[in-house]
Amino acid sequence: MERDNHQEGEAQGVKICDPPCESNPPADTLATSLSLLGNHMFPDPVERNNSTTVNKQELSNPILSDVTEEEKSVDAEPQSNQVTKLEAEEAEISECQNNASSQTLDEGTEDAATDNDRSDSGEFVVAMLAKAKLEEQGIGVKGRSSPLLEAGIQESPAFMSHRDEDVTAESWRQHRKHVFVLSEAGKPIYSRYGSEEALSSTMGVMMALVSFVQSGDNIIRSVYSAEHTVVFLQKGPLVLVCVSNSRQTEQQLRGELLYVYYQIISMLTQASISRIFEHKKNYDLRRLLAGSEKILDGLLNLVDSDPSFLLAAVHCLPLASSLRDSLSQILLKAITPNLVFSILIANNQLLTIVQEKTVIEDARLEPADVHLLLNLIGASSAFQAGEIWTPICLPLFNPDCYFYAYISYLDPPECTVCLLLLSTDKEAFYAVAECKRKIEEAMTAQNSLSLIAKVQSYSVSQVGVSDLRHFMYKPFDVPDNYRQLTQFTSPEMEAPYSSEEEKMRLLDLYRYMHSRIHSTSRPLKLIYHVAERETLLAWVTSKFELYTCFSPLVTKACAITAITKLLRWIKKEEDRLFIRYPQKYSTTPNPSKSSRGGKSDQQDSTENGFLSLL
Amino acid sequence: MPEVSKMKKPDVKVVLLGDMNVGKTSLLHRYTERRFKDTISTVGGAFFLKQWGPYNISIWDTAGREQFHGLGSMYCRGAAAVILTYDVTNWQSLAELEERFLSLTDTANHDCIYALVGNKADLTDPKAQLSPDSDVASEECEESGCPTPPASPASLSGMTLHKQVTPEDAAALYGRILRYKGLEEKSSLPAEKLCFETSAKTGYNVDTLFEALFDLVLPCILRKRNENQESPTVDLEECRGTSNKRTRSACC
Ligand SMILES: Nc1nc2c(ncn2[C@@H]2O[C@H](COP(=O)(O)OP(=O)(O)OP(=O)(O)O)[C@@H](O)[C@H]2O)c(=O)[nH]1
Ligand SMILES: [Mg+2]
Numbered sequence: 001m002e003r004d005n006h007q008e009g010e011a012q013g014v015k016i017c018d019p020p021c022e023s024n025p026p027a028d029t030l031a032t033s034l035s036l037l038g039n040h041m042f043p044d045p046v047e048r049n050n051s052t053t054v055n056k057q058e059l060s061n062p063i064l065s066d067v068t069e070e071e072k073s074v075d076a077e078p079q080s081n082q083v084t085k086l087e088a089e090e091a092e093i094s095e096c097q098n099n100a101s102s103q104t105l106d107e108g109t110e111d112a113a114t115d116n117d118r119s120d121s122g123e124f125v126v127a128m129l130a131k132a133k134l135e136e137q138g139i140g141v142k143g144r145s146s147p148l149l150e151a152g153i154q155e156s157p158a159f160m161s162h163r164d165e166d167v168t169a170e171s172w173r174q175h176r177k178h179v180f181v182l183s184e185a186g187k188p189i190y191s192r193y194g195s196e197e198a199l200s201s202t203m204g205v206m207m208a209l210v211s212f213v214q215s216g217d218n219i220i221r222s223v224y225s226a227e228h229t230v231v232f233l234q235k236g237p238l239v240l241v242c243v244s245n246s247r248q249t250e251q252q253l254r255g256e257l258l259y260v261y262y263q264i265i266s267m268l269t270q271a272s273i274s275r276i277f278e279h280k281k282n283y284d285l286r287r288l289l290a291g292s293e294k295i296l297d298g299l300l301n302l303v304d305s306d307p308s309f310l311l312a313a314v315h316c317l318p319l320a321s322s323l324r325d326s327l328s329q330i331l332l333k334a335i336t337p338n339l340v341f342s343i344l345i346a347n348n349q350l351l352t353i354v355q356e357k358t359v360i361e362d363a364r365l366e367p368a369d370v371h372l373l374l375n376l377i378g379a380s381s382a383f384q385a386g387e388i389w390t391p392i393c394l395p396l397f398n399p400d401c402y403f404y405a406y407i408s409y410l411d412p413p414e415c416t417v418c419l420l421l422l423s424t425d426k427e428a429f430y431a432v433a434e435c436k437r438k439i440e441e442a443m444t445a446q447n448s449l450s451l452i453a454k455v456q457s458y459s460v461s462q463v464g465v466s467d468l469r470h471f472m473y474k475p476f477d478v479p480d481n482y483r484q485l486t487q488f489t490s491p492e493m494e495a496p497y498s499s500e501e502e503k504m505r506l507l508d509l510y511r512y513m514h515s516r517i518h519s520t521s522r523p524l525k526l527i528y529h530v531a532e533r534e535t536l537l538a539w540v541t542s543k544f545e546l547y548t549c550f551s552p553l554v555t556k557a558c559a560i561t562a563i564t565k566l567l568r569w570i571k572k573e574e575d576r577l578f579i580r581y582p583q584k585y586s587t588t589p590n591p592s593k594s595s596r597g598g599k600s601d602q603q604d605s606t607e608n609g610f611l612s613l614l
Numbered sequence: 615m616p617e618v619s620k621m622k623k624p625d626v627k628v629v630l631l632g633d634m635n636v637g638k639t640s641l642l643h644r645y646t647e648r649r650f651k652d653t654i655s656t657v658g659g660a661f662f663l664k665q666w667g668p669y670n671i672s673i674w675d676t677a678g679r680e681q682f683h684g685l686g687s688m689y690c691r692g693a694a695a696v697i698l699t700y701d702v703t704n705w706q707s708l709a710e711l712e713e714r715f716l717s718l719t720d721t722a723n724h725d726c727i728y729a730l731v732g733n734k735a736d737l738t739d740p741k742a743q744l745s746p747d748s749d750v751a752s753e754e755c756e757e758s759g760c761p762t763p764p765a766s767p768a769s770l771s772g773m774t775l776h777k778q779v780t781p782e783d784a785a786a787l788y789g790r791i792l793r794y795k796g797l798e799e800k801s802s803l804p805a806e807k808l809c810f811e812t813s814a815k816t817g818y819n820v821d822t823l824f825e826a827l828f829d830l831v832l833p834c835i836l837r838k839r840n841e842n843q844e845s846p847t848v849d850l851e852e853c854r855g856t857s858n859k860r861t862r863s864a865c866c
Pocket of ligand 1: 735
């Protein structure tokens with residue numbers, strides 16, 4: 001999701017960021033607007049918010065899909081001790097800096113760069129969210145119009161999960177990351193925790209914030225507090241809000257909101273959402289999304305726990321290239337008109353993917369679309385014996401049209417190997433189901449299922465570098481050579497990252513490194529970061545992006561040697577680690593195996609590039 | 615499973631329709647897997663092949679969500695039986711059948727059989743709270759290790775919920791469906807035979823429902839098999855694909 005934003009240059013000028021002093025216009029007006037919303041919600045807004053940071057941007061940038069990190073350019077007060085300490089332990093590898101191509105590395109002053117303007121002020125956002133809620137007990141559910149929904153609500157315990165959480169409880173406020181979706185008219189559409197009804201006035205406040213800022217031809221982008229970051233994303237008639245205490249950057253959080261938006265689009269299409277709201281501004285979109293909450297919940301859990309989303313790349317299962325090729329061949333032989341993609345998945349990771357070449361000339365599946373598909377499969381697999389046929393939109397491929405997805409498990413009752421066939425023809429179910437029989441037959445003949453069953457992700461110990469605990473490696477596609485799915489490879493997380501908490505902690509460290517690498521104001525190419533319990537090294541070149549985690553005792557020199565070894569190992573294993581040559585078919589199938597050379601060249605230069613640095 | 619996947623050509627098609635959350639998936643799951651477990655709202659539709667004696671019956675479990683409304687008529691094309699499902703504790707779910715789902719069945723066979731099924735009877739009727747036979751009861755015990763999710767607050771507390779739809783309401787709707795289809799009430803199957811109250815949770819009446827329906831579509835199965843036999847032998851050799859389609863549109 002992190003792409004450079006062409007809008008940014010212009011944005012800088014108009015961007016308003018409040019230093020922590022009184023009488024700054026945005027905070028003031030914001031306060032006023034909030035108090036106008038109802039005094040009951042904010043007993044003392046003016047007094048509290050004089051140090052709130054609100055990022056606004058001119059409306060001339062209507063598309064918020066991309067991300068900026070302007071707040072960094074306006075550095076403010078010193079941070080909490082914690083942050084400073086973290087920074088102090090960190091240093092850039094200066095010796096590499098000079099050699100590392102054209103881009104300059106920041107050093108020293110770096111420390112100040114990650115700050116956001118954090119202060120208690122933002123407390124009020126939280127306070128605001130909390131206060132607003134108290135209100136709603138009185139308000140009840142008057143906004144509800146759909147009988148359909150009543151049915152749903154009556155039975156809400158069936159939804160289990162977090163839907164029926166008490167939104168007035170402290171525990172509700174403690175969640176690491178809240179996500180809300182509302183319509184422009186302020187109608188609640190989705191809340192990650194707690195039911196949308198119970199939160200309707202909270203969402204009302206959010207919408208009031210958005211529209212207040214909008215009325216001044218601005219767009220509200222984020223609000224910072226000591227503990228929370230509130231990020232807004234408006235996409236068409238939908239407003240998405242994230243309230244997070246995860247320390248992730250605004251940029252990353254906005255990227256995550258974008259995934260939520262895409263998942264909604266994948267169910268309804270952008271065109272139909274626009275049409276609906278053009279037709280009726282205060283339409284209750286839950287009518288159409290009712291029942292999809294679990295899909296959105298699942299997505300947000302994945303976003304938190306699976307680095308694929310952060311890296312915007314797909315994780316494929318390591319597989320002997322001969323086996324992967326034979327699976328691709330099986331898929332290539334089982335085709336029918338209007339079939340456009342055939343994807344084989346095991347344990348939520350790609351085994352192989354083949355695609356029609358004429359229907360989607362020169363196009364490829366974007367990682368984000370694959371993530372949405374995988375999430376859909378994960379969420380709909382509760383009833384695994386059947387063959388599912390469902391419309392689905394791939395928002396990055398085309399946000400306005402549907403594909404029809406055929407989803408079936410090949411190994412019931414275990415249900416680990418899943419076949420996904422995408423057709424453009426709504427009526428093609430029986431033809432597509434027939435393709436599955438062919439695939440099943442061929443796989444039985446070749447004993448593929450038992451071969452797949454033996455496949456596992458790999459252990460970092462196979463790399464044979466003693467201090468290396470974990471890594472994530474994402475090679476970049478070279479569009480001129482070969483357009484293929486962006487992928488990354490990563491070993492299992494093993495001790496000391498076995499528990500959920502520790503896994504999350506490592507991911508958070510990676511997220512932190514990622515934010516530094518991708519900072520729009522001061523991008524870094526190489527970061528050597530000594531954390532409390534481990535040492536991390538992140539490195540980005542024009543060929544790849546690499547995040548590594550070492551034991552805390554490693555020295556800089558050791559780490560660099562280790563990375564050299566790691567890159568060699570990856571090079572050696574890449575046929576196994578990646579889907580190297582995604583194959584295409586057409587109604588007259590005869591897939592070419594060209595462009596082999598191109599890809600290898602790229603990998604070679606990758607390694608050489610690094611070695612020349614040493 | 616290998617048996618089924620060899621794609622015996624389905625003899626007939628049965629479709630489950632009804633608002634979201636009425637329990638279509640749970641009913642089918644109870645019937646095919648003999649269990650009641652947590653479900654998630656169906657996306658699109660799910661296709662099952664059920665071996666029933668020597669016959670292969672395809673069953674479509676469709677999504678009740680409005681989002682998927684557009685697909686309904688596709689699932690219903692050539693159906694031999696449609697199970698219109700509602701929730702006995704929710705009047706609106708019955709109303710939705712008439713408002714939203716009935717028109718989807720326009721693509722079904724002209725002699726399609728319509729069953730009206732009021733699910734979740736366990737919430738309103740003590741007799742539906744008992745498992746239909748000891749078989750199921752013992753299974754419930756086995757499952758106590760991983761308890762089935764509470765389906766409603768009422769079932770948690772053991773209370774019964776207010777029943778919003780009576781069998782008479784269902785019978786009246788059945789009459790209107792016949793009229794909608796332009797069928798004579800006298801020459802059609804009576805409401806008593808085609809209106810059911812079930813509980814996917816306890817298994818109450820679930821087998822009865824499916825078995826009764828399968829019995830009723832048997833003539834359709836036999837007719838179709840007959841047609842296939844009568845059809846010229848060249849059909850088998852030459853145009854497998856087309857014969858496939860033709861018979862589907864002709865009968866099931
Ligand atoms: N008490 C009770 N609850 C039931 C019964 N059948 C289903 N439920 C519950 O009702 C909810 C919905 O069941 P599903 O089977 O998923 O409903 P559905 O009709 O398939 O819904 P969609 O797929 O969205 O159209 C689940 O929480 C079930 O546990 C029943 O017979 N009794
Ligand atoms: Mg269902």
